[in-house]
Amino acid sequence: MRAIVHEGKDGLEGLQVKMMEEKTPDAREVKVRIHTAGMNRRDLAVVTKRHKGKDPAVIPGSDASGIVEETGKDVTRFKKGDEVIVNPGLGWQENSDVPPEGFEIVGFPDHGTFAETYICTEEHLELKPKHLTMEEAGVLSLAALTAYRALFTRGNLKSGETVMLPGIGGGVLTYALKFAKAEGARVIVTSRSREKLKQALDAGADKAFLTESDWSGELTGESVDLLIESIGAATFNQSLRAVRKGGTIVTFGSSTEDEVTLNIREFFYGQYNLLGSTMGSAEELRSMIAFIEHHSIHPEIDRIFPLDQAEKAFTYIRDTKNFGKIGFQMS
Template identity: 50%
Template sequence: MKAVVHHAPPGFDGLKVTEMKEAAPGRGEVKIRLKTAGLNHRDLRVLNRPRDTDDPVILGSDGAGIVETVGDGVSGIKEGDEVVINPSLNWPHQSPAPPEEFDILGVPTRGTFAHSIVIPAGNVEPKPEHLTWEEAGVLPLAALTGYRALFSRGGLKAGEHVLIVGIGSGVSTFMLSMAKAAGARVTVTSRSEEKRSRALELGADTAIDSDGDWQEQMKGEKVHLVIDSVGPATFEKSLGRLLPGGRLVTFGETSGPHVEIPLRPFFFGQFTLMGSTMGSSEEFRQMLNLVSTHKIRPVLDRTYPLSEAPAAFLRMKAGKQFGKIGFQIS
């Protein structure tokens, strides 16, 4: 089968499309014939991730397709079922932090950028009926990450005001849709005027320039919750927009891994700082219920055939996308 793999050496030079052998499901597993998949920033990071072997490994965490084969001991799933893949491995129940055995589908396990994948039966869920295959294939990782950040960690409630820093990524566009569906007010930031305009079209109440004066642009208004995955470039500005007792959730570090926290405003403001990563299978099902109930659709940037995977990776690396980049597989 055709697959997008990473081989030695590290970086883009090891990225290629090649033939890989298909696997058969073992006990408790299912084989999915993939129709679509989605690209995430994680797929960029794993290009430079140290590995125990130089053997090629199939990339990809997002995917949707049709159950082709059901292994022994599997119940509740049958051949022909249309499913989406939960990329969160070994994290069955919602908890403050993932268990030690938690991992994410795709490196070191075989990923979704291929014609088929074998995964544990517990990691497939019915495809939301209102979504196209292209939409379903890009849903899982980003929507789960956004759901946990907003609700499980951030505790967002109807009527609250949330600030989403850095609109344009798959996660941030999902959070915009989810927050509006939950009855929250949403302010977003971006350096790109085009991305700010797109966010307003999607329902954002306010869109401000990341490089400008946030206090001035928001007319002094502050928020209950900030979701900041940018890091040091925006962290202090984010703190400055919190109401007393406000919460800040972070799940990324696109501008660097270290921040300085001004302690006096932090403790006088009674702020809460929380980290978030992916989510559990329980939260994945909660997210799917929210998506289905409110008919939330992913924002699609572009869809590429697997043969053009390097171009998709380069588009994401350049930060040109608005929403999710997908792959058409079959």
């Protein structure tokens, strides 16, 4: 099978498309012929930070849609020809406060979905949402699940509340925008790009302003109940000042520096809530699928790249050119 492989050199220079061995599924495993493989910033981190050229070759990728091509003899949930999506979380079945010990994400350290076929146990697949195309389903799981848990499991978002999404543009926050609007929330976004602000307003945002502007002035008259923070040190204290007293910040990532400083006295006098969030369980994935089916939500797709344009796609997401999801067409 053809696959996007990282080996031999560090960083993007180690990316290549090559033939890899195609295996046969074991008794409880399913082989999926990949149609579309969604790309996430995690894939960029794998090839630029976590996986080194001297390490054994790895196939990145956590998301995919495809068709069941072969099943092991003990598989009961799926049959040949089923349209499915890959659950990017390995070993987190039931909802819990934190992922269980040993939780991993597809695509590192083991091989991922940027290949013509992918094999996993039947517990790590779900049927494709019927209202989505294969391209839309292929860019769904990781980012949409992350947004769903951050908003609802951790953030406890309710209809009528106001949620703020600094740094709109990536997959998770574009899903968070659509989910929050479907729930009946007011949504405020920021971006460094005027074009992305326009795209966010077109996608349903109620208010949008530049990240480098005066947040306090822009938020006059607003009461932010929940803020989803994914930028890190560059905006964290502005985010804290943006939330109403007693409000909540949920953070799932950091695109700038990881370490932040805060005035702890202001924090506890403000009765703020600061919560971490990481992707989600298979139980939450199924709840998310039911949510998007009920509300007929479709992913925001920016671009789908052909398989042989791997380095171009990684550069595109590195430079944050996308509004919404990108992916690879595998078949």
